[in-house]
Amino acid sequence: MNDSLTIQQYISQTASDVESALQTILPTSWDVPALLKESMMYSLQAGGKRLRPALVLAAAEAVKCDSRAAAAAMPVACAIEMIHTYSLIHDDLPAMDNDDYRRGKLTNHKVFGDAMAILAGDALLTHAFHAIVQSTRQHGVSAEVSLKIVEELSVMAGASGMVGGQAADMLGEQGVTSIDQLRYIHLHKTSDLIVFSLRAGAMIGGATEEQLEQITKFGTAIGLAFQIQDDILDLVGDEAKLGKKTNSDVEQQKVTYPFLIGLNESRAEVERLTSDAKRALDRAGLEGPSRLFGIADYLMKRDH
Amino acid sequence: MNDSLTIQQYISQTASDVESALQTILPTSWDVPALLKESMMYSLQAGGKRLRPALVLAAAEAVKCDSRAAAAAMPVACAIEMIHTYSLIHDDLPAMDNDDYRRGKLTNHKVFGDAMAILAGDALLTHAFHAIVQSTRQHGVSAEVSLKIVEELSVMAGASGMVGGQAADMLGEQGVTSIDQLRYIHLHKTSDLIVFSLRAGAMIGGATEEQLEQITKFGTAIGLAFQIQDDILDLVGDEAKLGKKTNSDVEQQKVTYPFLIGLNESRAEVERLTSDAKRALDRAGLEGPSRLFGIADYLMKRDH
Numbered sequence: 099m100n101d102s103l104t105i106q107q108y109i110s111q112t113a114s115d116v117e118s119a120l121q122t123i124l125p126t127s128w129d130v131p132a133l134l135k136e137s138m139m140y141s142l143q144a145g146g147k148r149l150r151p152a153l154v155l156a157a158a159e160a161v162k163c164d165s166r167a168a169a170a171a172m173p174v175a176c177a178i179e180m181i182h183t184y185s186l187i188h189d190d191l192p193a194m195d196n197d198d199y200r201r202g203k204l205t206n207h208k209v210f211g212d213a214m215a216i217l218a219g220d221a222l223l224t225h226a227f228h229a230i231v232q233s234t235r236q237h238g239v240s241a242e243v244s245l246k247i248v249e250e251l252s253v254m255a256g257a258s259g260m261v262g263g264q265a266a267d268m269l270g271e272q273g274v275t276s277i278d279q280l281r282y283i284h285l286h287k288t289s290d291l292i293v294f295s296l297r298a299g300a301m302i303g304g305a306t307e308e309q310l311e312q313i314t315k316f317g318t319a320i321g322l323a324f325q326i327q328d329d330i331l332d333l334v335g336d337e338a339k340l341g342k343k344t345n346s347d348v349e350q351q352k353v354t355y356p357f358l359i360g361l362n363e364s365r366a367e368v369e370r371l372t373s374d375a376k377r378a379l380d381r382a383g384l385e386g387p388s389r390l391f392g393i394a395d396y397l398m399k400r401d402h
Numbered sequence: 403m404n405d406s407l408t409i410q411q412y413i414s415q416t417a418s419d420v421e422s423a424l425q426t427i428l429p430t431s432w433d434v435p436a437l438l439k440e441s442m443m444y445s446l447q448a449g450g451k452r453l454r455p456a457l458v459l460a461a462a463e464a465v466k467c468d469s470r471a472a473a474a475a476m477p478v479a480c481a482i483e484m485i486h487t488y489s490l491i492h493d494d495l496p497a498m499d500n501d502d503y504r505r506g507k508l509t510n511h512k513v514f515g516d517a518m519a520i521l522a523g524d525a526l527l528t529h530a531f532h533a534i535v536q537s538t539r540q541h542g543v544s545a546e547v548s549l550k551i552v553e554e555l556s557v558m559a560g561a562s563g564m565v566g567g568q569a570a571d572m573l574g575e576q577g578v579t580s581i582d583q584l585r586y587i588h589l590h591k592t593s594d595l596i597v598f599s600l601r602a603g604a605m606i607g608g609a610t611e612e613q614l615e616q617i618t619k620f621g622t623a624i625g626l627a628f629q630i631q632d633d634i635l636d637l638v639g640d641e642a643k644l645g646k647k648t649n650s651d652v653e654q655q656k657v658t659y660p661f662l663i664g665l666n667e668s669r670a671e672v673e674r675l676t677s678d679a680k681r682a683l684d685r686a687g688l689e690g691p692s693r694l695f696g697i698a699d700y701l702m703k704r705d706h
Contacts, residue, residue, distance in 0.1 A: 128562040129562055130566050131566055133573060134561060134569040135561065184524075188524060193497070193520060214569065216492055216495065217492075217565050217569050220488075220492060221560050223524065224565065225556060225560050225561060227552055227555070227556040228560065231549060241549045244545075245538060245549050248535060248549070248552050249532065249535040252528055252532035252535065257432065257434045257525040261525040261528065262525075265438040269435060
């Protein structure tokens with residue numbers, strides 16, 4: 099990929115590459131009931147920043163400056179987007195958050211019904227693991243590395259990861275009173291998949307254990323900063339830019355960082371976490387393009 | 403395992419081994435919200451014949467008569483039970499079949515609520531892939547074999563496998579008119595996971611491609627026979643032995659094999675499929691104990 103791209107251009111470019119790759123993620127030879135396939139693709143193609151796949155690809159390139167590393171990381175980039183998409187479909191269900199719209203489009207169950215939305219989510223989650231294996235089948239990534247990525251995804255997306263964060267959020271609604279509880283929810287609902295994306299890309303690029311450790315610190319910090327920035331934007335963001343109503347956290351009496359520590363301290367925390375993240379990345383001593391630094395800044399300064 | 407066990411004893415013994423293994427499937431060091439863990443374990447420990455895990459273990463032993471093969475297959479046996487359990491939790495939801503009881507116990511969502519039941523299912527599905535990796539981490543199965551098992555599970559449990567069968571069943575309710583449609587549903591809702599169980603066990607045992615092909619034929623045939631027998635038992639079975647009401651298919655106007663081809667022809671089909679299955683197994687030329695033959699007979703003759 100062209101090194102002279104701005105971060106904004108890089109993220110747009112990878113989003114468009116990922117969208118192309120997602121279009122053919124279900125082999126045409128497979129006998130999938132038409133409506134199930136339609137339901138899966140409806141949500142998979144519903145847009146979004148495609149931030150997690152960009153992290154997979156940027157991390158792979160940062161470790162090994164080689165277009166083959168980025169190509170080999172593409173199936174994993176698609177896998178993480180399938181996991182993210184399934185979690186949104188299930189979260190939007192009437193039994194969970196009961197949302198009718200997401201990014202201005204009707205949510206999956208409003209179009210296909212609750213039962214099909216549950217099944218489409220299940221199928222996307224299952225298919226994410228299929229996509230990971232394709233890094234080995236199509237791009238020669240070693241079986242050891244692909245298996246390690248399967249293992250990490252099964253932890254980071256599972257009971258002690260994303261699903262655990264979601265359960266804690268649900269159980270704690272209105273009952274969250276401490277910054278520690280809120281931190282647990284944010285870490286698992288958001289940071290875990292961000293850390294996974296970075297580690298998986300870096301592993302495909304051939305990162306050392308020491309590099310992986312620093313990349314994990316980077317991911318944990320930007321993941322938390324990302325979520326606090328979300329809380330801030332919900333309070334003071336521009337509805338037109340965000341594409342959604344602000345103040346929903348206040349209306350739903352959700353406990354957030356600004357609620358617990360105030361707006362100024364929350365902003366300071368985002369800056370502190372971003373600095374911590376960059377320091378960790380410095381220590382990783384990566385050779386490839388330094389897009390991860392740019393992504394950290396982009397996330398901190400984003401207004402949507 | 404003792405070779406002199408009857409098939410009934412073998413199935414009971416493996417069920418009890420699998421239940422022990424399932425108890426520690428979530429590492430105690432993991433930080434899982436207590437209620438999520440409770441919800442997952444509630445359904446995982448709700449009993450059942452544990453038929454699929456028995457097939458994994460029997461297939462591993464049939465290929466390689468070695469207790470280490472059975473030990474290495476145990477994590478995969480647990481994985482398949484997690485997949486089976488998650489599918490039951492999601493199927494029982496109000497949005498799907500809306501069942502209040504299963505095997506005489508309240509269904510997951512009746513105890514933990516719909517949201518937690520959805521999350522517990524998601525977590526079990528995700529954790530099944532974690533269990534597979536343990537065959538490599540704890541028992542030295544090669545990464546290539548574990549990755550192949552991950553790949554096959556992602557197909558057989560996914561959009562063109564079990565979830566596809568479930569979607570087709572849901573979409574076709576009351577609209578199924580041909581034996582071909584019914585066969586698609588049975589093959590994917592039931593046979594796919596049975597075939598996966600056998601192939602995964604056989605791969606851990608070190609089966610050749612030719613052996614895997616015959617084992618696949620065996621699995622497809624006993625899977626279909628199993629489902630037709632289910633249809634027959636719903637019509638003429640003993641409610642006390644089955645532990646559930648009979649004639650539910652008729653009451654729900656479900657299209658079944660007996661409905662489409664009659665009771666006698668359905669019974670003949672079960673026998674034909676069982677013979678086909680055994681012939682395929684003969685051709686596989688396996689060296690280990692021939693428990694798979696016994697299991698085929700057991701399934702054909704079962705009354706619950």
